[in-house]
Amino acid sequence: MNVNVPPPPAIEADRLTKRYGEAVAVDGISFALPAGTVTGLLGGNGAGKTTTIGMIMSLVAPTSGRVSVLGHDMARDAYRVLHRMNFESPYVDLPHRLTVRQNLSVFGRLYGVRNVSERIALLAADLDLKDFIDRASGKLSAGQKTRVALAKALINEPDVLILDEPTASLDPDTADWIRGHLERYRAKHNATILLASHNMAEVERLCDRVIMMKRGKIVDDDAPAKLLARYGRRNLEEVFLDVARGRSGAEKEAAE
Amino acid sequence: MIATSPSFSFARIFAMVMRHWYLLRSSWPRLLELIYWPLVQMVMWGFLQSFMAKQTGALAMAAGTFLAAVLLWDILFRGQLGFSFSFLEEMWSRNLANLMISPLRPVEFVLSMIAMSVIRLIIGVVPVTFLAMYFFGFNLWGLGIALGxxxxxxxxxxxxxxxxxxxxxxxxxxxxxxxxxxxxxxxLPLTCVYYPVATLPVWLQPVSWMLPPTAVFEGMRSLVLENTFRADLMLWSFGLNVIWIALAGWAFMRLMQSSKRAGSLLSVGE
Structure with a gap:
């Protein structure tokens, strides 16, 4: 018997809910992200993006529902898949006094990278870290720190990469450079990328799909081009404002 | 891509030890801090012991245990600080989330902190024991196998x-x-570092005996004053320690699960 079983989604959330007392941070959201896709998670402050990311990475325990990564339930089997994931956020730091090389070496060993020195040399070349590879991480500029954080996130060549505002506070040139690198990484490794960002141009450029959240719920979920068409807008920033101000795409379609 | 990840890895423990070793090596204030307090304590209690040894009677006898008490107390205190500092360094540097989403298991994280506790202790307390020998003629190593x-x-x-x-x-x-x-x-008062358990009020003595260090300090006094090694006390202390470690491990895992429920791992260092 030859049955083609489709691979599990790279990330799957099923009625995922997180409550903090009376406050509902994430309210029964469901989505499935196929392998090799780049998905943007958009929403205003307090929409539930960071909590959702926290639950995907098993940093936050869901109140109900489940989340799985590469077919593994993160509440039960996180350690079966954590070595195939990684994460970058400007709100999480690397130890400041350690040099870039030392930090990458520590994380390389934590992730079980076989030839750590070789991998670091490759990342240093790819991400242009050579000039400051032996400098303390705390003494780097914002742009350099972001490149180092990205190097740490790529140290294990993850199948699933989760990025929380990867280009926040970067100048346009550095931000563009980072986006280009992410595009190349996805193409080369067929990696799945989930990206939370407030930068709509970035999301439009990188993402195949956009999930829009508001007050813990998913209020829209589609390809960027389809969202633009449905909302009758020229860019995602205008779509974002429509969503933030309570005008859904369906309402807009009905009105027209 | 990393294909597999073992459920226990000495390499991951080694990585964490290296992380803290790099930090220690790069920061002379951290190295100085390790030795500073044990040295100050040893000097102060050393002079006090020298002074009291010139008196007569029970006071002079009690004074003979001061330096041993203070050095053993420093092993207890510095051991805990060394363990906790390794953890706090992750909080201070806002690195904990990076570790928590890595393949590092909680037991490996704990074992790395234990290893660092021993390393910090060796750097901080061992040199002071030799200084105590040089300046006050007190040889902690002379306690022999009991010291172990x-x-x-x-x-x-x-x-x-x-x-x-x-x-x-x-x-x-x-x-x-x-x-x-x-x-x-x-x-410090409950484990009777500087005085016998009998000094405590009768109702407090059972509480004191439930603390593993109490038997160690009683055993030390027995060895220094009566030249008798009390194996029974060491076994009692070890038995209590097994229970304490098991309870502490359970509490740590429960608190970690609780922090995941509360979402506090997302805002560490703040």
């Missing part, structure tokens, strides 16, 4: 307390950091 039993029991207690402190900081954030510095001082 004292050392092991005190370290086990220090890790149990360090584990509970780490769990509380994990769950409650940096607001609980103060506990790390002060919790051991609760043990």
């Amino acid at each position: 039993a004292f050392f092991a029991n005190l370290l086990l207690t220090s890790w149990a307390i360090g584990l509970i402190c780490a769990g509380l900081v994990l769950r409650n954030g940096m607001g609980a950091e103060g506990l790390t510095w002060s919790i051991m001082f609760l043990f």
Whole structure:
């Protein structure tokens, strides 16, 4: 018997809910992200993006529902898949006094990278870290720190990469450079990328799909081009404002 | 891509030890801090012991145990601080989330902190024991094999307390950091570091005996004053330590689960 079983989604959330007392941070959201896709998670402050990311990475325990990564339930089997994931956020730091090389070496060993020195040399070349590879991480500029954080996130060549505002506070040139690198990484490794960002141009450029959240719920979920068409807008920033101000795409379609 | 990840890895423990070793090596204030307090304590108690040794009677006898007491107390206190500091460094540098989403298992994380506790202790206390020998003629190493039993029991207690402190900081954030510095001082009067258990009120003595270091300090006095090694006390202390470590491990895991439920791992260091 030859049955083609489709691979599990790279990330799957099923009625995922997180409550903090009376406050509902994430309210029964469901989505499935196929392998090799780049998905943007958009929403205003307090929409539930960071909590959702926290639950995907098993940093936050869901109140109900489940989340799985590469077919593994993160509440039960996180350690079966954590070595195939990684994460970058400007709100999480690397130890400041350690040099870039030392930090990458520590994380390389934590992730079980076989030839750590070789991998670091490759990342240093790819991400242009050579000039400051032996400098303390705390003494780097914002742009350099972001490149180092990205190097740490790529140290294990993850199948699933989760990025929380990867280009926040970067100048346009550095931000563009980072986006280009992410595009190349996805193409080369067929990696799945989930990206939370407030930068709509970035999301439009990188993402195949956009999930829009508001007050813990998913209020829209589609390809960027389809969202633009449905909302009758020229860019995602205008779509974002429509969503933030309570005008859904369906309402807009009905009105027209 | 990394294909597999073993459920236990010495390489991951080694990576964490290297992380802290790099930090220690790069920061002379951190190295100085390791030796500063044990040295100050040793000097102060050394002079006090010298002064009291010139008196007569029970006071002079009690004074003979001061330096041993203070050096053993430092093993307990520094062992706990060494453990807790490794944890706090992750909080201070906002690196904990990076570790928590890595393949590093909680037991490996704990074992790396234990290893660092021993390394910090060796850097901080061992040189001071030689200085005590040079300046005050007190040879802690002269306690012989008993020293190994004292050392092991005190370290086990220090890790149990360090584990509970780490769990509380994990769950409650940096607001609980103060506990790390002060919790051991609760043990100072109760474990009878400088006086026999019989000094305590009768109702407090059973509480004192439930603390593993109490038997160590009683055993030390027995050895220094009566030249008798009390194996029974060491076994009692070890038995209590097994229970304490098990309870502390359980508490740490519960506090970690609780912090995941509370979402506090997302805001560590704040």
